[in-house]
Amino acid sequence: xxxxxxxRAADAPAAVRLAEATAAAKYLGGGTNLVDLMREGIERPxxxxxxxxxxxxxxxxxDGSVVIGAAAxxxxxxxxxxxxxxxxxxxxxxxxxxxxxxxxxxxxGGNILQRTRCTYFYDDTGSRCNKRNPGQGCDAxxxxxxxxxxxxxxxxxxxxxxxxxxVALAALDAVVHVxxxxxxxxxxxxxxxxxxxxxxxxxxxxxxxxxxxAIELPAMSPAARSTYRKVRDRASYAFALVSVAAIVDTDGxxxxxxxxxxxGVAHKPWRATKAETALRGQPATAANFRAxxxxxxxxxxxLRDNGFKIxxxxxxxxxxxxxxxxxAA
Amino acid sequence: xxxxxNGTARSADVDVxxxxxxxxxxxxxxxxxxxxxxxxxxxxxxxxxxxxxxNSCLALAVQYQDRAITTVEGLSDTSGLxxxxxxxxxxxxxxxxxxxxxxxxxxxxxxxEIARGVPSVVTADLGATTIALDHDELRERxxxxxxxxxxxxxxxxxxxxxxxxxxx
Numbered sequence: 001x002x003x004x005x006x007x008r009a010a011d012a013p014a015a016v017r018l019a020e021a022t023a024a025a026k027y028l029g030g031g032t033n034l035v036d037l038m039r040e041g042i043e044r045p046x047x048x049x050x051x052x053x054x055x056x057x058x059x060x061x062x063d064g065s066v067v068i069g070a071a072a073x074x075x076x077x078x079x080x081x082x083x084x085x086x087x088x089x090x091x092x093x094x095x096x097x098x099x100x101x102x103x104x105x106x107x108x109g110g111n112i113l114q115r116t117r118c119t120y121f122y123d124d125t126g127s128r129c130n131k132r133n134p135g136q137g138c139d140a141x142x143x144x145x146x147x148x149x150x151x152x153x154x155x156x157x158x159x160x161x162x163x164x165x166x167v168a169l170a171a172l173d174a175v176v177h178v179x180x181x182x183x184x185x186x187x188x189x190x191x192x193x194x195x196x197x198x199x200x201x202x203x204x205x206x207x208x209x210x211x212x213x214a215i216e217l218p219a220m221s222p223a224a225r226s227t228y229r230k231v232r233d234r235a236s237y238a239f240a241l242v243s244v245a246a247i248v249d250t251d252g253x254x255x256x257x258x259x260x261x262x263x264g265v266a267h268k269p270w271r272a273t274k275a276e277t278a279l280r281g282q283p284a285t286a287a288n289f290r291a292x293x294x295x296x297x298x299x300x301x302x303l304r305d306n307g308f309k310i311x312x313x314x315x316x317x318x319x320x321x322x323x324x325x326x327x328a329a
Numbered sequence: 330x331x332x333x334x335n336g337t338a339r340s341a342d343v344d345v346x347x348x349x350x351x352x353x354x355x356x357x358x359x360x361x362x363x364x365x366x367x368x369x370x371x372x373x374x375x376x377x378x379x380x381x382x383x384n385s386c387l388a389l390a391v392q393y394q395d396r397a398i399t400t401v402e403g404l405s406d407t408s409g410l411x412x413x414x415x416x417x418x419x420x421x422x423x424x425x426x427x428x429x430x431x432x433x434x435x436x437x438x439x440x441x442e443i444a445r446g447v448p449s450v451v452t453a454d455l456g457a458t459t460i461a462l463d464h465d466e467l468r469e470r471x472x473x474x475x476x477x478x479x480x481x482x483x484x485x486x487x488x489x490x491x492x493x494x495x496x497x
Contacts, residue, residue, distance in 0.1 A: 101382050
């Protein structure tokens with residue numbers, strides 16, 4: 001690791017001030033990704049601002065929405081009875097990720113801002129990567145790309161976002177609370193991460209020094225059912241090949257509302273708006289589920305090794321919708 | 330920096346880059362916690378912090394000052410073995426033994442999570458306040474600890490026997 005200074009922030013304003021004081025400062029949560037990246041020489045912050053002392057409360061507000069402090073551990077969120085009762089897809093998504101040890105360490109903010117697990121991104125000395133070294137080239141596009149993106153990639157980057165929790169937050173219409181030098185702002189979670197386009201080195205729309213302080217979950221309709229399904233190479237402790245977060249609200253056999261997001265397929269948690277549009281107001285039937293999945297995956301582009309993800313994603317969508325509506329696929 | 334390791338106050342003059350694992354092994358004379366992958370994939374470095382299991386290889390020591398850290402050396406509160414250590418011997422829960430300290434600390438942390446009602450991805454009913462430590466739960470909850478000798482059956486038997494009492 002390259003040398004860095006360390007400071008522990010007492011609260012969010014102090015954290016932002018500390019980060020402002022040093023160019024190339026990074027916020028440090030549980031460290032489960034950042035420490036690893038620093039050890040590999042991929043991240044080289046001059047300063048770390050420890051934000052694990054910031055708010056970790058999980059608070060239900062009068063309107064039924066829930067606000068989660070960004071320093072809450074992944075375990076604390078998944079174990080929280082309000083989250084388990086009202087946002088089961090979020091609890092299930094978190095529990096589908098990593099190991100117990102890592103979930104105990106990892107914070108909500110850090111989970112959201114973790115970086116891709118593309119093996120070429122990690123291979124600092126042996127591979128070219130536009131995300132790690134802008135302009136260098138990408139060895140994944142024509143390399144071993146079984147785990148890479150099928151949607152929204154660019155000619156410069158085919159990496160995927162690795163978080164499970166973030167897929168659930170995308171489906172939930174979560175809101176991100178951010179603090180920067182200019183004060184506080186909020187933005188929709190689905191707008192936080194960006195597609196690679198010409199700048200794969202930039203993962204999110206956050207300005208330098210901006211800090212995620214909380215995640216807000218809108219109240220869930222009491223009639224809605226939700227879940228998270230993850231398809232991976234082994235039964236536990238593996239990143240998603242494809243995952244689906246879904247919330248479905250049915251009314252007499254018709255789909256009143258549906259929200260779908262996919263993981264493992266794109267540079268960001270992929271909100272499946274085409275499938276949602278195809279389903280909304282339609283009868284909950286296997287044929288409609290399949291048609292919606294087809295609509296969402298119509299633009300999918302396979303690489304050499306990951307064409308299987310397109311059919312896998314279609315089947316996962318159909319299976320999850322079937323599970324939530326009780327309609328046999 | 331000031332630390333509380335196995336109930337004892339310890340101080341060490343270390344660089345902020347030092348991991349908790351390297352602090353324990355190289356600076357405090359506690360080599361029980363093992364360095365396997367050094368990237369959070371194998372669990373050999375698992376220790377308990379305020380009773381919660383973590384990967385000490387991914388932890389910067391500076392973040393864990395004044396927290397109660399328990400390593401395999403401090404697992405037993407007597408001069409003898411922790412009951413789980415004896416169960417690992419009885420059930421052949423290891424061959425080379427390299428992953429064992431991490432397995433032991435992880436299983437103790439897991440038992441505390443079960444007692445607190447923390448669900449896992451295989452827990453069918455997220456609303457349940459008590460969760461039985463059945464075979465599937467145990468294997469899922471221990472998936473962060475690899476054993477390349479493949480002593481998993483013995484490991485599972487030792488943990489199940491030791492913590493059967495926490496099963497609902």
